[in-house]
Amino acid sequence: MALIGRTMAATLAALALAGAAGQPAQAYWRATGSGTGTVSTAAAAANVLTLVLTATGSGHTVKASGKAGSGSPYQATITVYLCKSSPCNAANAAATLTTTQSGGNYSVTSGNLNSWATVYGQANQLQNSGWRDYATAPAPISNP
Amino acid sequence: MKFNYRKPTVAAAIVGGVLVVSGTAAFAYWTANGSGSGTAGTAAASTPLTITQDTFSGTALTPGGAAQPVSGTVTNANTFNVPFVLTAAATVDSSHSTCQASWYTVTLSSPPTSVAANNHADFTGTVAMTNLANTNQDACKGATVTVTYTATSS
Amino acid sequence: MRKYAIAAGLAAVAAVGILGGRQLALAGSDNSVPGHAFTLSGSVGGLVPGIRTPLRLTVANPDSQPIRLTSATVTAGPVGSACPAGLLTITSFSGTPETIVAGRGQTVIELTVTLSAQAPDACKKVSFPLTYAGKAEQWH
Numbered sequence: 001m002a003l004i005g006r007t008m009a010a011t012l013a014a015l016a017l018a019g020a021a022g023q024p025a026q027a028y029w030r031a032t033g034s035g036t037g038t039v040s041t042a043a044a045a046a047n048v049l050t051l052v053l054t055a056t057g058s059g060h061t062v063k064a065s066g067k068a069g070s071g072s073p074y075q076a077t078i079t080v081y082l083c084k085s086s087p088c089n090a091a092n093a094a095a096t097l098t099t100t101q102s103g104g105n106y107s108v109t110s111g112n113l114n115s116w117a118t119v120y121g122q123a124n125q126l127q128n129s130g131w132r133d134y135a136t137a138p139a140p141i142s143n144p
Numbered sequence: 145m146k147f148n149y150r151k152p153t154v155a156a157a158i159v160g161g162v163l164v165v166s167g168t169a170a171f172a173y174w175t176a177n178g179s180g181s182g183t184a185g186t187a188a189a190s191t192p193l194t195i196t197q198d199t200f201s202g203t204a205l206t207p208g209g210a211a212q213p214v215s216g217t218v219t220n221a222n223t224f225n226v227p228f229v230l231t232a233a234a235t236v237d238s239s240h241s242t243c244q245a246s247w248y249t250v251t252l253s254s255p256p257t258s259v260a261a262n263n264h265a266d267f268t269g270t271v272a273m274t275n276l277a278n279t280n281q282d283a284c285k286g287a288t289v290t291v292t293y294t295a296t297s298s
Numbered sequence: 299m300r301k302y303a304i305a306a307g308l309a310a311v312a313a314v315g316i317l318g319g320r321q322l323a324l325a326g327s328d329n330s331v332p333g334h335a336f337t338l339s340g341s342v343g344g345l346v347p348g349i350r351t352p353l354r355l356t357v358a359n360p361d362s363q364p365i366r367l368t369s370a371t372v373t374a375g376p377v378g379s380a381c382p383a384g385l386l387t388i389t390s391f392s393g394t395p396e397t398i399v400a401g402r403g404q405t406v407i408e409l410t411v412t413l414s415a416q417a418p419d420a421c422k423k424v425s426f427p428l429t430y431a432g433k434a435e436q437w438h
Contacts, residue, residue, distance in 0.1 A: 030190065030226065030227075030297040030419055031190040031191065031192055031193050031220070031222060031226045031228075031295075031297075032192060032193065032228065032294070032295055032296050032297055033192040033193030033194055033195055033218070033228075033294075033295045034195055034292060034293060034294040034295065035194060035195030035196050035197065035216070035292075035293050036197065036290050036291060036292045036293070037196070037197020037198070037199075037200065037214065037216060037290070037291050037293070038197075038200060038288050038289065038290050038291070039200045039202070039205065039212065039214060039234075039248075039271045039288075039289045039291060040200065040204045040205070040286075040287075040288055040289070041204060041205045041206070041240075041243075041273065041284050041285065041286060041287040041288070041289060042203075042204035042205060042206045042209075042285070042286070043204070043285060043286035044206075044282075044285040044286065045285075046282070046285075047280075047282045087277065087278035088278075089277035089278055090277065091277060122278070129204065129206060130203075130204075130206035130209050131206050131207070131285060132206075132207065132208075132275075133282070134278075134280070136278065173435060173436040173438075174334055174435070174436050175334075175368075175433060175434065175435045175436070176334035176335055176336055176361070176365060176433070176434050176435070176436075177335055177336075177431070177432065177433060178335065178336040178337055178338050178357065178367075178370070178430070178431065178432030178433070178434060179335070179337065179338065179429075179430060179431055179432070180337045180338035180339045180340075180355075180429075180430040181339075181427065181428060181429050181430060182339060182340050182341040182342075182353075182355075182428045182430065183341045183342075183343075183425040183426065183427060183428060184341065184342050184343075184345060184353070184374065184386060184388075184411050184425065184426040184428055185341070185342070185343035185344065185345065185423075185424070185425045185426075186343075186344075186345040186346070186413060186417070186421055186422055186423060186424050186425075186426075187343075187344050187345060187346045187422065187423070188422060188423040190422070223346075224346050224349070297419075
């Protein structure tokens with residue numbers, strides 16, 4: 001036992017020296033810990049944007065209209081994506097319309113969508129804090 | 145055999161003999177065994193690491209907005225080095241209960257993997273909010289995100 | 299007669315010379331005498347993984363004769379099943395440096411205990427039992 005102890009001690013001493021040469025080879029008891037911090041999400045006014053798609057009945061056009069936020073923090077520009085498939089958003093928009101709200105309302109008409117079988121829509125309005133409010137048209141238009 | 149004690153040679157022999165006899169008594173020796181017992185105690189439980197995040201000084205998060213910086217410190221009050229794995233996770237305050245914590249991403253930048261005895265190790269990272277194209281995330285407006293940093297044994 | 303005297307005298311001188319060596323095994327190699335048993339005692343605390351910690355053993359000699367310590371070894375026992383004795387590496391003393399314990403006196407020797415760097419957390423704040431064994435010989 002003593003001989004094994006001496007051999008192990010010598011080996012460990014050699015390893016400790018080797019370790020010390022490479023890095024601060026301190027050993028350790030394990031310890032854990034935790035802590036918290038907070039990050040705030042921007043405040044913003046309520047989302048009051050709405051969107052309805054209506055077939056105008058002429059020239060295969062579609063009208064996008066609805067309510068929007070009026071005045072600060074809402075910004076004036078309203079953007080409407082028109083898509084051929086659902087869900088409709090910036091990624092699959094086949095047409096983009098922009099207009100400005102007036103008195104809390106907006107309305108904008110598309111170009112000729114004759115070849116579209118179905119028209120889906122999503123509108124968005126940016127707020128000063130960077131929040132973008134979205135509204136999805138509840139029903140699509142078929143064969144505008 | 146009759147010894148003539150007065151003869152020097154005999155005297156010398158006798159002295160030598162006495163020397164031999166006393167030498168035997170003087171140089172015989174014993175060995176002894178020793179025994180005993182004791183204990184080897186290990187140090188008590190280590191002191192937990194403490195982690196603090198610096199006060200957030202970035203811009204408030206918005207869906208799809210730029211990732212904002214966070215930073216903090218892992219403090220070790222033990223008398224020995226402690227290695228660890230540092231992770232971070234976000235939770236949302238209860239008054240914004242339908243705002244999903246999964247919409248927030250905390251990323252640590254090359255976090256420290258150990259802290260020296262009686263020392264601290266700093267960390268940095270970013271927090272961002274994901275924009276989900278067809279999901280209403282309005283519930284997160286004004287929400288406070290709590291980031292919990294955890295150092296676990298490596 | 300003179301030849302015998304001279305031979306006896308020479309033999310005596312020779313005997314004195316031979317017996318002068320302190321290392322002579324006069325009566326066999328293990329001449330341990332129970333009455334001269336000595337004690338080893340000591341403990342160590344605050345072990346943390348991977349750190350070499352000194353273990354100071356007090357060697358107490360109850361005999362009036364001084365002794366020279368020739369070896370001191372430490373055997374550790376386990377603490378439960380989570381903390382086997384193998385977690386401790388302990389050096390031993392094998393006679394160097396020359397260590398004399400005065401008659402009815404004591405001397406401290408220093409060994410080294412190292413707790414394995416892999417010691418699990420379950421072994422925090424435990425006490426491993428240590429058993430000491432030593433050998434010494436009469437010293438002049």
